[in-house]
Amino acid sequence: MTSNTAGGPTRRERMRAETIAEIKASARAQLEESGPSGVSLRAIARDVGVTPAALYRYFDSLDALLTELCCDFYDELIAVTRDSMDASPPEAHLERMKAWVWCFRSWAVANRRRFELMLSFPEGDGALTLDGRKLEDGFEALDPVTRRSLEHSHLCGRELAAFWRQTEAEGGTAPGGPPMPEVSEALAEELQDKCSRFIVGEQVPLPWIYSFVSAWVRVFGLVVMEAFGSLPVQENVDEFYKTQVMTMLRDFGISE
Amino acid sequence: MTSNTAGGPTRRERMRAETIAEIKASARAQLEESGPSGVSLRAIARDVGVTPAALYRYFDSLDALLTELCCDFYDELIAVTRDSMDASPPEAHLERMKAWVWCFRSWAVANRRRFELMLSFPEGDGALTLDGRKLEDGFEALDPVTRRSLEHSHLCGRELAAFWRQTEAEGGTAPGGPPMPEVSEALAEELQDKCSRFIVGEQVPLPWIYSFVSAWVRVFGLVVMEAFGSLPVQENVDEFYKTQVMTMLRDFGISE
DNA sequence: ATTAGAAAGCTAACGGTGTTCACTTTAATG
DNA sequence: CATTAAAGTGAACACCGTTAGCTTTCTAAT
Numbered sequence: 001m002t003s004n005t006a007g008g009p010t011r012r013e014r015m016r017a018e019t020i021a022e023i024k025a026s027a028r029a030q031l032e033e034s035g036p037s038g039v040s041l042r043a044i045a046r047d048v049g050v051t052p053a054a055l056y057r058y059f060d061s062l063d064a065l066l067t068e069l070c071c072d073f074y075d076e077l078i079a080v081t082r083d084s085m086d087a088s089p090p091e092a093h094l095e096r097m098k099a100w101v102w103c104f105r106s107w108a109v110a111n112r113r114r115f116e117l118m119l120s121f122p123e124g125d126g127a128l129t130l131d132g133r134k135l136e137d138g139f140e141a142l143d144p145v146t147r148r149s150l151e152h153s154h155l156c157g158r159e160l161a162a163f164w165r166q167t168e169a170e171g172g173t174a175p176g177g178p179p180m181p182e183v184s185e186a187l188a189e190e191l192q193d194k195c196s197r198f199i200v201g202e203q204v205p206l207p208w209i210y211s212f213v214s215a216w217v218r219v220f221g222l223v224v225m226e227a228f229g230s231l232p233v234q235e236n237v238d239e240f241y242k243t244q245v246m247t248m249l250r251d252f253g254i255s256e
Numbered sequence: 257m258t259s260n261t262a263g264g265p266t267r268r269e270r271m272r273a274e275t276i277a278e279i280k281a282s283a284r285a286q287l288e289e290s291g292p293s294g295v296s297l298r299a300i301a302r303d304v305g306v307t308p309a310a311l312y313r314y315f316d317s318l319d320a321l322l323t324e325l326c327c328d329f330y331d332e333l334i335a336v337t338r339d340s341m342d343a344s345p346p347e348a349h350l351e352r353m354k355a356w357v358w359c360f361r362s363w364a365v366a367n368r369r370r371f372e373l374m375l376s377f378p379e380g381d382g383a384l385t386l387d388g389r390k391l392e393d394g395f396e397a398l399d400p401v402t403r404r405s406l407e408h409s410h411l412c413g414r415e416l417a418a419f420w421r422q423t424e425a426e427g428g429t430a431p432g433g434p435p436m437p438e439v440s441e442a443l444a445e446e447l448q449d450k451c452s453r454f455i456v457g458e459q460v461p462l463p464w465i466y467s468f469v470s471a472w473v474r475v476f477g478l479v480v481m482e483a484f485g486s487l488p489v490q491e492n493v494d495e496f497y498k499t500q501v502m503t504m505l506r507d508f509g510i511s512e
Numbered sequence: 513a514t515t516a517g518a519a520a521g522c523t524a525a526c527g528g529t530g531t532t533c534a535c536t537t538t539a540a541t542g
Numbered sequence: 543c544a545t546t547a548a549a550g551t552g553a554a555c556a557c558c559g560t561t562a563g564c565t566t567t568c569t570a571a572t
Binding site: 037119122123180181183184186187190191194195213214216217218219220221222224225228229230231232233234235236239240243244246247 | 489502
């Protein structure tokens with residue numbers, strides 16, 4: 001018998017965990033300096049001091065390893081975002097959303113290679129086609145990286161829903177919600193259907209959803225362009241971001 | 257002697273051109289069904305009926321072949337965009353810009369694999385760092401794909417400049433140009449510096465540039481998200497695009 | 513303490529990749 | 543017709559991910 005009598009992890013389990021950590025560390029290093037396509041299973045094996053075949057005791061394939069890595073990155077991003085949001089009080093929904101945007105951007109820019117890897121995993125189809133079912137039902141069934149991607153979105157979406165409730169209670173902004181162009185019945189329904197469930201998790205008025213999706217597109221564009229070096233503004237990016245965020249807030253009908 | 261007495265291409269040159277076309281066709285086919293990473297030099301050789309080594313008489317490397325392919329795609333996109341813009345008269349700058357956006361989107365979505373390949377070539381650093389020099393000076397020195405990417409942007413940027421002149425002449429929109437948030441001296445200068453040169457090719461007032469960059473970010477976000485399947489709206493995308501474009505026009509201070 | 517069994521590792525191989533070098537064939541030119 | 547440059551071949555090199563079968567090592571129960 002081993003130390004397992006104490007209920008803790010077996011010696012073997014500890015060893016295994018350590019090996020996995022070593023493997024991932026090597027993979028991360030390679031990713032950082034050669035990009036996603038530069039991660040080589042054999043190179044990892046060389047690094048860890050083991051035969052290539054041995055790695056298959058720990059991961060089903062190279063792709064599986066990269067997938068796990070991708071999940072880790074999402075978890076890191078989510079953690080750091082959550083922390084950053086929690087720097088503001090729970091009711092300061094606006095500040096918390098700003099923190100989300102800021103965090104997303106700075107993380108993606110500071111870790112372009114990881115971000116690159118994450119983008120290389122296309123959003124699973126299941127993310128948007130939960131027709132009929134509640135989100136929670138299919139949530140666990142989603143592939144791990146899509147689930148995490150949604151989790152990340154949720155951090156911001158929840159704040160929006162809360163902010164809407166708050167604003168409504170205080171009789172804030174315009175009565176009908178943020179200004180938005182007229183849309184057809186079909187588009188309105190699709191927006192409500194697809195977004196109110198997986199972005200905010202509860203029924204939210206259409207104008208809010210529309211503005212949210214519009215803002216989300218803008219943030220995505222900004223972050224991807226900057227991370228990949230195709231954003232025209234480069235030296236004063238911070239300020240440019242701030243003005244963009246301000247503009248989006250204005251689109252929400254928020255004066256401040 | 258051959259038919260070269262007439263000044264036309266040699267028989268050998270014709271043969272060579274035909275072989276190159278065959279090689280590219282095979283590469284395109286593989287790209288279309290397996291993505292950028294699925295293009296194999298050996299598979300192409302098999303396809304064309306030749307030894308792998310023989311391909312090196314036509315391309316320096318697989319990467320060089322992919323680069324040429326990327327350039328071809330840009331040329332196709334530029335051509336189809338230009339045609340689409342020319343469906344409107346030369347003075348209908350607004351319509352022409354709309355055509356640009358629409359063309360960009362539909363091409364990217366209809367040819368995601370090609371678009372994917374194009375995005376995989378990061379914007380060359382030279383694209384934005386032409387400090388001091390006129391654009392034309394360094395233009396030829398840029399790497400081929402960056403040059404074409406700029407050429408594509410130019411199609412829209414030129415229209416913006418022309419539209420600005422037109423609007424000014426007619427005493428249209430607001431006197432100071434489109435509304436924009438206050439920005440620091442530094443950001444203003446960078447926008448003028450980087451953009452007025454490589455996007456529109458002539459001096460344009462700051463608010464116009466700012467609005468243009470903002471719109472460009474939005475369009476980029478829309479197109480990339482839709483092409484990669486992460487846009488929340490899926491069934492009514494056309495309408496969603498139209499509302500987005502309308503919103504952007506409104507940001508330019510255009511009522512219509 | 514000994515033994516059954518699982519976990520981990522190794523060797524060797526298979527089929528694939530991009531690329532290079534020396535050599536041969538092919539075709540156009542003086 | 544002989545020369546010469548282009549086009550193509552074949553074999554090799556160094557890598558890659560993955561699999562199968564065998565051996566070692568360590569755990570857990572007898």
